Amino acid sequence: MxxxxxxxxxxxxxxxxxxxxxxxxxxxxxxxxxxxxxxxxxxxxxxxxxHIKSKTELLHEICFGVANRFMHKMEEVEGEKISPIEKIEALIRFHIDEMILHYEEVYVMDREWKHLSDPYLSNFQNQRRMYRKRFAAIIEQGISLKNIKPIDASTAVLILLHAIGGIESWHRSTQKISAEALTANMISILIGGIAASAKG
Amino acid sequence: MxxxxxxxxxxxxxxxxxxxxxxxxxxxxxxxxxxxxxxxxxxxxxxxxxHIKSKTELLHEICFGVANRFMHKMEEVEGEKISPIEKIEALIRFHIDEMILHYEEVYVMDREWKHLSDPYLSNFQNQRRMYRKRFAAIIEQGISLKNIKPIDASTAVLILLHAIGGIESWHRSTQKISAEALTANMISILIGGIAASAKG
DNA sequence: ATAGTATGCTAACGTGTGTTAGCGATGAAT
DNA sequence: ATTCATCGCTAACACACGTTAGCATACTAT
Structure with a gap:
């Protein structure tokens, strides 16, 4: 047996x-x-x-397991005494690490949360909205401190989060660059853009 | 009836x-x-x-309808006598426009192509790979011309394409900024990054 | 008005789904 | 060695799925 x-x-x-x-x-x-x-x-x-109650339970546990880790990190970062840009970089780094370390779970949370059923669904959506709001708030702090240029904060959050989701494709790619190189590239691009600047 | x-x-x-x-x-x-x-x-x-042959046929037609438009635009842009950065900007702009104008189809192509069945599946994957290669080639041109800083070109493509996919969330959002403002923000962030620069 | 085609309906098919009931086998504790 | 909970199996359920067959109705063109 x-x-x-x-x-x-x-x-x-x-x-x-x-x-x-x-x-x-x-x-x-x-x-x-x-x-x-x-x-x-x-x-x-x-x-x-x-061992399990239902198929949906599996999805719950995957989604909320990941989401809770992100929420926890957000709280941690918010409490640190560093600049907004450094906070953003810390969050991006965490997202990338999570995506690399817990690839399958993060991917599933990202793409399959729709199939959660209430009350878990509403719960998840609320948590997500909150997370993005707090992320946007950090960006807005950076804008008032003139460390970040005056862009729409929620658009910026969208870009950052979805860009990181793109690691999915990297993960599958055969000729991959290293995780460290990937992280460095992403942060460089997201913070500094792709255009060559006077600064270097 | x-x-x-x-x-x-x-x-x-x-x-x-x-x-x-x-x-x-x-x-x-x-x-x-x-x-x-x-x-x-x-x-x-x-x-x-x-009116239709099968459920899968619907997915084929949606996916390839959109994919063909992107391929066609790529060919058009490649032929133009403009700088690599301008080409990238043109492509980003097209992606955003497509996402706004044909939201449902683009979204479905992006997230549901997995459920295509061979030979359509392999076909689609090939076409996608080609598109990204050609996009990366443009970035590499920009790097050799020193208009773009020396980053990993395929990582940059991932970021750009996935960031645009984030418009999905904008599309649903209740308090949206205008499509023009969104486009301007995205291009500014993706080309110039979020950090305030000496240039302004 | 009539013929022919385009479109819709009901009924049903075979298959795959998540899940439960009931029973046998295994492993741990006395 | 016996007991008891844990774990796995077979069989089956009720249901939802994509799709087809066969027939009825609506539109179009003569």
């Missing part, structure tokens, strides 16, 4: 969650079936329900 | 395609059912098949 193989630090549920994230990323939440998931875990579909 | 209402310039199939794009955008390709589509068109599900 097959068994879900676990290592010391992760329960059977966590194994399922990891495989689910990978599958949801690959096929999309709706297209990934519980039978697919079962196969990738090495077990029959019904057996999954000894 | 219900009938699909058409205006002078669009066939019934085109009406279905438009509604399909809107539905695929809202729910995702897999989650949107033919019965949903039928209802939004004002007809029974089976009746759709007098």
């Amino acid at each position: 097959a068994r879900i193989i676990i290592d010391k630090n992760s329960s059977r549920k966590e194994v399922i969650l990891t495989k689910a994230a990978s599958l949801f990323r690959e096929k999309g939440y709706k297209a990934a079936s519980m039978r697919d998931l079962a196969e990738s875990v090495g077990v029959e579909a019904a057996s999954l329900y000894n | 219900a009938r699909i209402i058409i205006d002078k310039n669009s066939s019934r199939k085109e009406v279905i395609l438009t509604k399909a794009a809107s539905l695929f955008r809202e729910k995702g390709y897999k989650a949107a059912s033919m019965r949903d589509l039928a209802e939004s068109v004002g007809v029974e599900a089976a009746s759709l098949y007098n």
Whole structure:
């Protein structure tokens, strides 16, 4: 009889969650079936329900697991005594690290949150809105301090966050540059733009 | 008996395609059912098949319709006698315009192309890869001409294209700035970065 | 008015879905 | 060795899906 193989630090549920994230990323939440998931875990579909409540629960846990990490980081950064630009750079760096380290989960949260069902859906959307508002507030601080040029703050947030989402394509690419080089490039471009400037 | 209402310039199939794009955008390709589509068109599900071959066909036509427009623009821009930076600006502007004008279709192409089936899938992926290569080539020209700072060109392409995809969130936002202001902001940020520079 | 085509309807098909019930096997604790 | 909870299996459920067949209705052109 097959068994879900676990290592010391992760329960059977966590194994399922990891495989689910990978599958949801690959096929999309709706297209990934519980039978697919079962196969990738090495077990029959019904057996999954000894460890999880439902398919939706998997999506909840993935989405909120990631979202909570971002919220936590936001609180941390807001409290630091550094300039707005440095805060933004810290956040970007965190986003990139998260995307590289927890690729599947972050990707799934980004693209599949639509399939959450209420009350989780509204909850998620609220949290997202709040996060962006606080990000925009930091940008606006930078603008009043004249460290950031007078742009529309929420547009800037959109650009930053979605640009980072683009790491998805980097992650798949065969001829990748290193993660460090990628991070350096992104920050350089997002903070300084692509145009050559007098400063260097 | 219900009938699909058409205006002078669009066939019934085109009406279905438009509604399909809107539905695929809202729910995702897999989650949107033919019965949903039928209802939004004002007809029974089976009746759709007098006008279309299959659900997948709808996705093909949406994806390649948009992709072809981008490819065509790329060819046009490549042929113009302007600087690389101007070419990039022209392409960004086109992307933004397309996103604003054909929001649903562009969004669906961007997020739902995974559900294409071969040979359309490989075709699409090839075309996408080519487009990005040609975009990167323009950036590299700009780098050799020292109009663009020495960054990794393919990373820059990722950032640019994904940043534009972020208009999705703008499109939904209640308190939006105008399309012109958005475009100006985006180009300013992407070309010049967010940091205040000596140049102004 | 009539013929022919375009369009729509109802009914149904086969298949895949998430999930549950009930039972057998395994592992841990006494 | 026995007990008890944990875990996995088979079988099946009710339902939603994309799609087809066959027939009825509406429009178009003569």
